[in-house]
Amino acid sequence: MMREMSLVKGWCPDMFAPMQAADGWLVRFRPDLGRFSSEALLQIADIAETYGNGIIELTNRGNLQLRGFVFNQIPEVARKAIAYGLIAADPVEEKRRGLLVSPLAGLDPACDRSTLECAAALRSSLVQETAFASLPDKFSFVVDGGGYFPSGSLSADIMLRAENGRWHVACGQARSEETSLEAAIMMAVKVIHAFLENADALRPSTHVQMGQVYLQKAGAQSRACSSGGGIPSVVGLLAGNASGLGVPLGRMDACALRVGAQIARSSGDGIVRTTPWRSLVVSGAVSTVQGFVTEATDARLRVQACVGKTGCARGAAKVGADALYLALDVPTGRTLHVSGCSKGCAHPSPADMTLVARDGVYDAARNATASDAIRWRGLNIQQVSALLRTEFKETDA
Numbered sequence: 001m002m003r004e005m006s007l008v009k010g011w012c013p014d015m016f017a018p019m020q021a022a023d024g025w026l027v028r029f030r031p032d033l034g035r036f037s038s039e040a041l042l043q044i045a046d047i048a049e050t051y052g053n054g055i056i057e058l059t060n061r062g063n064l065q066l067r068g069f070v071f072n073q074i075p076e077v078a079r080k081a082i083a084y085g086l087i088a089a090d091p092v093e094e095k096r097r098g099l100l101v102s103p104l105a106g107l108d109p110a111c112d113r114s115t116l117e118c119a120a121a122l123r124s125s126l127v128q129e130t131a132f133a134s135l136p137d138k139f140s141f142v143v144d145g146g147g148y149f150p151s152g153s154l155s156a157d158i159m160l161r162a163e164n165g166r167w168h169v170a171c172g173q174a175r176s177e178e179t180s181l182e183a184a185i186m187m188a189v190k191v192i193h194a195f196l197e198n199a200d201a202l203r204p205s206t207h208v209q210m211g212q213v214y215l216q217k218a219g220a221q222s223r224a225c226s227s228g229g230g231i232p233s234v235v236g237l238l239a240g241n242a243s244g245l246g247v248p249l250g251r252m253d254a255c256a257l258r259v260g261a262q263i264a265r266s267s268g269d270g271i272v273r274t275t276p277w278r279s280l281v282v283s284g285a286v287s288t289v290q291g292f293v294t295e296a297t298d299a300r301l302r303v304q305a306c307v308g309k310t311g312c313a314r315g316a317a318k319v320g321a322d323a324l325y326l327a328l329d330v331p332t333g334r335t336l337h338v339s340g341c342s343k344g345c346a347h348p349s350p351a352d353m354t355l356v357a358r359d360g361v362y363d364a365a366r367n368a369t370a371s372d373a374i375r376w377r378g379l380n381i382q383q384v385s386a387l388l389r390t391e392f393k394e395t396d397a
C-alpha cells in the first residue's frame with residue numbers, strides 16, 4: 001500500500017512509496033547490484049515519458065528518480081514495472097534491494113573479483129531477515145571492492161570492504177578485522193541486529209561514533225577505520241576498458257537515457273552501471289556521446305544543483321540554469337553547490353563555494369554546506385559570478 005502524502009523527511013521514494021513534489025510525484029528505480037540492463041533502461045525511459053514529465057535524475061545512491069507522475073496512475077506503473085522485472089513485487093524486498101556496489105566490479109581487474117558475489121549474498125541476507133523490515137528507509141549498504149575507485153570512496157551505514165583478498169565490515173569510524181567473504185556477511189548481519197536492538201537507533205553514517213558500539217555489540221574486534229582517498233575521474237576512459245558518461249547536474253531526459261542504453265549495447269556487454277557521482281559506466285571505449293560529459297575537464301562537472309523551483313516547493317530559484325551559467329567561473333579542482341534552499345539535497349557535503357537561493361537572490365559561504373553560516377548575502381547572479389572569480393583567484397594564487 002502506498003504511503004499517504006507526507007512532508008516528513010527520512011524516506012526514499014519508490015513505486016510503493018512515492019513522494020509529492022512541485023512538478024508531480026516522484027518514484028525511483030533501484031539498480032540490481034548497481035547495474036541496469038540496456039533493456040531495463042529503455043523500459044524506464046518509456047515509463048518516464050508516458051507517465052511522468054520525462055525527466056530522470058541520478059541520485060547520490062546511484063538510483064534513477066523519475067519526476068512528474070500523477071498519483072492515481074502510479075499503481076498502473078508499478079504493475080508494469082513488476083511485470084518487466086524492474087522492481088520486486090514485495091515492498092519490503094524492493095526497499096532492501098538498494099545496495100551501492102563498486103561501479104567497476106567485474107570490469108576493473110584491481111577491483112576484488114568476488115565483489116558481485118558479495119553483493120548478491122548480502123542482498124539475499126537482507127531480504128531473508130524479516131527483522132530488517134523495520135530498518136529506516138535511508139539505512140544504506142555498500143559493497144566496496146576497491147580498485148580504480150579506491151576502497152573507502154563509497155560510504156553508507158554498513159560497508160563491506162575488500163582488502164588483500166579478504167573482507168571486513170566498516171561502520172561509522174570503526175571496522176572489523178579482515179575475514180572471509182562469508183564471515184564478513186555474517187558479521188554485517190549481526191551489526192544490523194545490534195543497530196535494531198539499540199534504543200536510540202542512531203545511524204552510523206550520521207553518528208559515526210556509534211559504529212564502534214554496534215561492532216562491539218556484534219562481537220567484532222574493532223579498530224579505527226581509515227577514510228577513503230580522493231575519487232579519480234568518473235568520466236572518460238576508466239580502468240578495465242570501461243567508460244564513464246557524466247550526467248550534468250545528475251539530470252537527463254528520456255532520450256538521453258535511451259542513448260546511454262544504446263551505447264551500452266553497441267560498445268560492450270549491454271550493462272549500464274550507476275555511480276553515486278552522477279555518472280553512468282559502460283564497458284568498452286566510448287568517446288563523445290550526445291547528452292553526456294566524457295571529458296574530465298568539462299566545467300559542468302564542477303557544479304552541483306538540485307531541481308530548484310521548477311520541481312520543489314522549497315526551491316527559491318531555477319538553480320540548475322544558474323549553476324550551469326556559473327560553471328565557467330569555477331576552476332578545475334573546485335566545486336560549486338547551488339541550492340534552492342537550506343536543505344542542500346544535491347550536495348550534502350561542504351563545497352568550495354555554496355550558494356543558497358532566497359527570494360530571487362543568493363546567499364553564499366566558503367567551504368560550507370547549505371545549512372552553514374552565511375558570509376555574503378543578497379547577491380544577484382552577476383555579483384555571484386564576480387565573487388567566484390575573486391574568491392577562487394585569491395585562494396589559488
